[in-house]
Amino acid sequence: xxxxxxxxxxxxxxxxxxxxxxxxxxxxxxxxxxxxxxxxxxxxxxxxxxxxxxxxxxxxxxxxxxxxxxxxxxxxxxxxxxxxxxxxxxxxxxxxxxxxxxxxxxxxxxxxxxxxxxxxxxxxxxxxxxxxxxxxxxxxxxxxxxxxxxxxxxxx
Amino acid sequence: xxxxxxxxxxxxxxxxxxxxxxxxxxxxxxxxxxxxxxxxxxxxxxxxxxxxxxxxxxxxxxxxxxxxxxxxxxxxxxxxxxxxxxxxxxxxxxxxxxxxxxxxxxxxxxxxxxxxxxxxxxxxxxxxxxxxxxxxxxxxxxxxxxxxxxxxxxxxxxxxxxxxxxxxxxxxxxxxxxxxxxxxxxxxxxxxxxxxxxxxxxxxxxxxxxxxxxxxxxxxxxxxxxxxxxxxxxxxxxxxxxxxxxxxxxxxxxxxxxxxxxxxxxxxxxxxxxxxxxxxxxxxxxxxxxxxxxxxxxxxxxxxxxxxxxxxxxxxxxxxxxxxxxxxxxxxxxxxxxxxxxxxxxxxxxxxxxxxxxxxxxxxxxxxxxxxxxxxxxxxxxxxxxxxxxxxxxxxxxxxxxxxxxxxxxxxxxxxxxxxxxxxxxxxxxxxxxxxxxxxxxxxxxxxxxxxxxxxxxxxxxxxxxxxxxxxxxxxxxxxxxxxxxxxxxxxxxxxxxx
Numbered sequence: 001x002x003x004x005x006x007x008x009x010x011x012x013x014x015x016x017x018x019x020x021x022x023x024x025x026x027x028x029x030x031x032x033x034x035x036x037x038x039x040x041x042x043x044x045x046x047x048x049x050x051x052x053x054x055x056x057x058x059x060x061x062x063x064x065x066x067x068x069x070x071x072x073x074x075x076x077x078x079x080x081x082x083x084x085x086x087x088x089x090x091x092x093x094x095x096x097x098x099x100x101x102x103x104x105x106x107x108x109x110x111x112x113x114x115x116x117x118x119x120x121x122x123x124x125x126x127x128x129x130x131x132x133x134x135x136x137x138x139x140x141x142x143x144x145x146x147x148x149x150x151x152x153x154x155x156x
Numbered sequence: 157x158x159x160x161x162x163x164x165x166x167x168x169x170x171x172x173x174x175x176x177x178x179x180x181x182x183x184x185x186x187x188x189x190x191x192x193x194x195x196x197x198x199x200x201x202x203x204x205x206x207x208x209x210x211x212x213x214x215x216x217x218x219x220x221x222x223x224x225x226x227x228x229x230x231x232x233x234x235x236x237x238x239x240x241x242x243x244x245x246x247x248x249x250x251x252x253x254x255x256x257x258x259x260x261x262x263x264x265x266x267x268x269x270x271x272x273x274x275x276x277x278x279x280x281x282x283x284x285x286x287x288x289x290x291x292x293x294x295x296x297x298x299x300x301x302x303x304x305x306x307x308x309x310x311x312x313x314x315x316x317x318x319x320x321x322x323x324x325x326x327x328x329x330x331x332x333x334x335x336x337x338x339x340x341x342x343x344x345x346x347x348x349x350x351x352x353x354x355x356x357x358x359x360x361x362x363x364x365x366x367x368x369x370x371x372x373x374x375x376x377x378x379x380x381x382x383x384x385x386x387x388x389x390x391x392x393x394x395x396x397x398x399x400x401x402x403x404x405x406x407x408x409x410x411x412x413x414x415x416x417x418x419x420x421x422x423x424x425x426x427x428x429x430x431x432x433x434x435x436x437x438x439x440x441x442x443x444x445x446x447x448x449x450x451x452x453x454x455x456x457x458x459x460x461x462x463x464x465x466x467x468x469x470x471x472x473x474x475x476x477x478x479x480x481x482x483x484x485x486x487x488x489x490x491x492x493x494x495x496x497x498x499x500x501x502x503x504x505x506x507x508x509x510x511x512x513x514x515x516x517x518x519x520x521x522x523x524x525x526x527x528x529x530x531x532x533x534x535x536x537x538x539x540x541x542x543x544x545x546x547x548x549x550x551x552x553x554x555x556x557x558x559x560x561x562x563x564x565x566x567x568x569x570x571x572x573x574x575x576x577x578x579x580x581x582x583x584x585x586x587x588x589x590x591x592x593x594x595x596x597x598x599x600x601x602x603x604x605x606x607x608x609x610x611x612x613x614x615x616x617x618x619x620x621x622x623x624x625x626x627x628x629x630x631x632x633x634x635x636x637x638x639x640x641x642x643x644x645x646x647x648x649x650x651x652x653x654x655x
Contacts, residue, residue: 005591006323006591006592009588009591009593010326013326013330017329020333020348023348024347027345027347028345029343029345030343030345033343036617037616037617037619037620037621038612038613038616038617038621039343040340040342040343040345040347041347042612042613042616043336043608043609043612043613044333044336044347044348047329047332047333047336050329050332051326051329051330051333054322054325054326054329055326057322058322058323058326061322065320065592067590067591067592069590069591073380073381074379074380074381075378075379075380075381076379078378079375079378079379079586082374082375082378082554082558083375083579083583086558086562086575086579087576087579089562089575090562090572090575090576090579091572093562093566093572093575094570094571094572098566102559102562102563105555105558105559105562106555106556106559109554109555109558110551110552110555113378113550113551113554113555114551115549115551115552120552124552124556132563136563136567140187142567144567145570
């Protein structure tokens with residue numbers, strides 16, 4: 001059997017389904033529900049078996065439509081940096097506040113993607129986020145926690 | 157009935173009510189374009205305002221917001237591949253590729269005209285068939301719903317990706333698995349939460365759709381060094397925003413719209429089914445009925461592939477009013493919010509609504525149509541300007557897509573965990589997309605997961621654990637037979653092509 005990446009993904013999905021199925025059997029149900037025709041673990045059990053079935057079939061059957069990915073041509077570095085910036089954004093959004101963290105996230109993303117027009121980068125981050133925040137917070141009345149703006153007295 | 161229509165027209169065509177429809181359509185479109193804020197949120201935001209008006213006026217405003225938000229959702233689906241609501245996911249399958257080819261204005265115009273036509277036809281169906289259809293919708297029971305969902309999932313797996321049925325079925329199972337995270341709806345027992353409080357309520361739809369569509373699309377573009385604005389750069393801004401639909405395209409739409417509107421309306425009438433199943437089924441059916449040459453274009457910017465789900469989701473929106481107005485059963489989450497508003501006005505929906513408040517019943521139906529006309533008049537001239545989003549350079553567009561995705565999640569949950577989870581799912585989805593694992597089946601399965609478990613639970617409990625419920629009722633058996641036929645037909649065609 002020719003092992004390609006699709007088959008490896010199928011194998012990983014098979015293992016994942018087996019783990020899902022194991023956890024499905026571990027779901028605690030009420031004693032009176034234990035032998036009921038349907039309880040909280042019934043559907044996950046069926047899903048676990050379905051996952052095993054389809055991924056098993058995909059692994060065993062020949063794959064005529066093999067997908068070949070040229071890894072050398074892929075831009076892993078930029079993608080990784082962008083994901084890292086998004087994670088930092090997620091980590092700071094509550095502590096620093098929506099306005100500053102979002103503006104900095106946008107500014108940093110523009111920079112890492114190769115943009116160097118500083119004025120445009122600034123306009124499409126700080127004022128843009130301020131306007132968007134006004135739409136959400138001021139007009140649509142969706143509360144956005146912002147310790148930074150509270151600190152400088154812009155938000156009550 | 158003629159008298160009722162006249163009452164409805166008299167109520168709906170007052171200056172105040174027309175103004176309300178216009179305001180509703182405008183705000184609905186803006187709110188619908190923001191990820192995470194779909195029609196349900198838009199209507200909920202309007203409820204406090206509507207209590208200052210007469211019931212008919214308030215409901216007219218809400219109907220305008222509803223249609224506006226649905227159209228707004230389609231716009232973000234087509235331009236950014238960021239469907240904010242489940243009903244517009246299928247729109248992005250062909251709308252986004254068409255926009256990527258520098259035909260953003262055309263894609264939006266096809267969506268607008270299809271929505272309008274779907275809405276118009278369904279308003280006509282609603283006018284004539286509302287009372288009798290309410291009886292039909294009541295005849296659907298849990299086994300039928302369960303079978304219908306199996307049909308929807310199988311159809312999307314069979315038609316979503318050429319020769320990739322097993323991959324699509326794996327994605328269906330993954331979607332259902334993601335939907336099973338959180339509290340069990342009946343017993344409140346938590347499943348797959350790993351004692352994390354943030355997972356107790358399950359994973360939100362917006363999170364999954366933003367991660368698998370918008371965010372993973374943005375990451376894929378960077379990873380593959382693609383430029384989504386290449387086509388837009390090659391054409392002028394006028395051409396990019398052009399809303400002209402040529403004769404050939406119109407001919408395709410003439411055939412697609414009637415059949416998709418019927419599917420959309422009928423599915424919309426079923427309580428709980430709604431625009432999502434309607435749009436996916438219409439897409440699947442359209443792919444099945446078109447010529448082999450046209451079939452090849454699906455997923456690459458097909459006119460039929462864009463027109464079908466757009467027609468069906470708008471038709472389903474009208475259809476979902478049938479059970480709400482005639483039986484008091486909301487057909488979707490959005491109509492559930494509207495039902496709450498109706499009760500707030502002191503109006504009790506049900507079979508007696510015709511008799512007790514005919515002006516409300518008929519003015520809602522008439523204002524829905526007027527709302528669609530106004531939506532078209534308001535939005536068509538704006539399309540050339542909206543389409544220019546795609547002329548924004550990649551270095552700005554990608555961060556903005558990521559920003560809208562994260563904001564969409566943040567305004568819903570206000571915690572970091574959901575943002576991390578979204579990034580995690582987006583990374584996995586990007587990897588899977590590299591190897592041609594289709595995402596639409598995962599999304600549909602995720603949307604239907606809860607409903608499917610509910611209906612399976614009821615069916616199994618009623619049949620005392622026996623699976624005979626699958627063939628006990630003729631309707632269930634027919635739906636299942638259709639499912640089997642689709643699988644057999646798909647396998648047959650695959651083998652035929654290989655040989």
